[in-house]
Amino acid sequence: MPKLSIDGQEIIVPEGMTVLQAATLLGIEIPVFCYHPKLSIAGNCRMCLVEMEDHPKPVASCAMPACEGAVVHTTTPSVKKARQSILEFLLINHPLDCPICDQGGECDLQDISVAYGRDASRYALNKRIVPDKEFGPLIETAMNRCIQCTRCVRFATEIAGVPELGAIGRGESMEIATYLEKTITSELSGNLIDVCPVGALMSKPYSSQARPWELSHTPSIDVQDAVGSAIRLDTRGAEVMRVLPRQNDDVNEAWISDKARFSYDGLKYQRLDQPYIRNKNGTLVLASWEKAFEVIADHFRPLKGHQIAALVGDLVEAEAMVALKDLMEALGSPHIDCRQDGAKIEANPRCSYLFNTTIAGIERADFCLLMGTNPRWEAPLINARLRKAYLATALPVATIGLPHDLGYPVASFGNDPFIVEKILKGRHPLSTALKEANYPMMIIGQGVLRREDGAALLQVARKIAEKYEVVHHKPSTGHWNGFNVLHTAASRVGGLDLGLTPGPKGYATHEILKAASAGKLKAVYLLGVDEIDLSPLESTFVIYQGHHGDRGASMADVILPGAAYTEKSGTYVNTEGRIQRSLQALCPPGEAQEDWRILRALSTTLGIPLPYNTLEEVRLRLVAVNALFEETDTVQNALWMPFGEEGKISSDPFENIIESFYMTDSISRHSVTMAQCRQDNVTRETAHARNA
């Protein structure tokens, strides 16, 4: 633990810390460009020069380890002069086009120049020109502005695992480029925009759309996968202008996926902003809320509870789910299911459906087995964590299922579900691998759970976990739970926590669909259900509540316009079981309403008023249903208990559950940007196939 002094303040820091980090701990600001806390140290911008006693020349504090007895000065005239000179050099070839640059107002180069630079330039020669690059539909480039900090190169190589960006040429002709003008093939490519300290890499959809000082910032939670990334919604007026990550080291570190960042334009198209009723001719016509509620009440009046069913989609927050559950209970219906894809997973015990290791816990693992999952598409940030663990500790990863390029080496053991049984019986190389690891983990994807034999496979997986001590409590290694289920729906864990599964004699999703087509069910309430084939509901009375005119709405007899995740304060539970809250950034469009309010209002018309009138009261109800909802932002370890069902495993191979990463829900399906990304991907893959 070296002790050093910076500007006369003494500090003791852990071994291996740099002078820059020590200064940050003391609250002393040192300007940086190439240094990024989540990337490797390059030390090439020289902006962080400081004076150290016993060193003849200024030293780069980002790369200098804090050592015992060091005396550092950051405010001396020589440091001031060094900073001015570095900035002068950086600005020699910088175009100074801040008035037309999207980064203006939130630019490191701008801020640091104002704070530490000279007042005027002494440079009078021509500036260099660097041709702009084509990095695909998400990233706009203005390479003249690049100061060659190489943060983007390091991000692509280290975090994204796609070493496609490089610094080509040397000296004054050095530039950032890809080989052969390729677009960047990463689901995390949008983060390049964030790491760029200047305006060289910018968001294409946000290009020339807004200035940072016009935007209101609202902290929120991403709902487009089950990771629950912390995001910030930047809004102007009634529009989301962009989505940025917030740092949460337990979940998404400083990154978000491209879908979370760029699909916001889908919120503008095909929105439901008025209640609709299907008239006698079969066409949907505008209606008032009262009229729509009356139609529902008229339909429900002669029905018995067991003739009504409800399904919940993937983007729904806990508040709406608990309101729907209470409404169905009040109607006397046991038919409710939050597993629209038919995943064979039960609401009890909690350990059976959580990512128990936690996302940050992946870094402790020393062996990982993937079952029927492609984490790169299903949860890009969990994949980034796996890659981080691979880089730090060479984490061995094995997979059973379709082989995918995940950005780190993966040993593929074929796509045969019987391997899972073989592992349990100890007759497979993976048995030994699991047994020998101190911190083994297994990740079970929805590709396993959606199958007919999902429950049987889940049970075998549990037995494997028990037999090979994937879940253990040992004096040597402490508590470790390596059993993980990777969800793809933001609402799923919340739904299971609230018990949105069929009650006694209740029907699950496929039974609801079957019973509806057989005429046993008379009415079905769809809360944001868009991902499944709803044609069996043809002859049933269907109520759709949601925010997009997608598959569900096209089936509906009554459409109740709800709010998208940006337009309501909601509680979401991520795949780890972390309960997180988002804040409302905008008002829902037109006459649309927050979802729990719609259900509350409907309950009054139905004559069974729900016992809550404010968001606070709904949240108290959440806590009453499941006490876990009291504590947000933390993960509570789930107790290990037996689960799964005895059953026969079929020999069908595991399948991909996501056809295209860029289009997985009603928001991203309506996003133009996501459509372009998908098209780009298809073009690239076709070209790739042709070349091969």
Next chain:
Amino acid sequence: MAKYGIWFRMKCKVANPSSSSCEPFVFSSENEAKIPEILSRYPPSRQVSAVLPLFELAQRQCGGWLPPSAIETVTAMLGMSLVRGYEVATFYTLFNLKPIGKYHIQVCGTPPCMLRGSEELLTTCKRSLGIDCGETTKDGQFTLNEVECLSACVNAPVIQINETYYENLTEESLQDLLEELAAC
């Protein structure tokens, strides 16, 4: 001169290898035999370091330039990403990324040579060959480049033509030399 340089944005293709559609590069059997020895110079965990000698070997086989296909073959051989190889190839002036003439004239322009008349030598080359730096004559005989110190300052000014140094040159002796080379 204007106080500030004129700056404008260019939307054009990067000076990147045109495409990888040409024939894949394969080392000749003679060169192939040299590869194990080259790789053995580097520790097992640092095999990627062999990229420089392998690029050089490939460049020699291709007649003095390094085509994209050779970069692709060598990087694949060493298990490194394409862009890492491309970074190396663009960093070193040793590697020519465009075909060059039969004679590659490299005129040293560093101060000792400059003081002894390298600027005149460069002008002589340009005038006599009718090309500028970085260009190749139409008949494919000569490529001209100005380079940094060739480490032969003792006999400045110096010109390197392919792998031979020509020292203590004057405009006349250079003119003779060029004519001699053009004749053969």
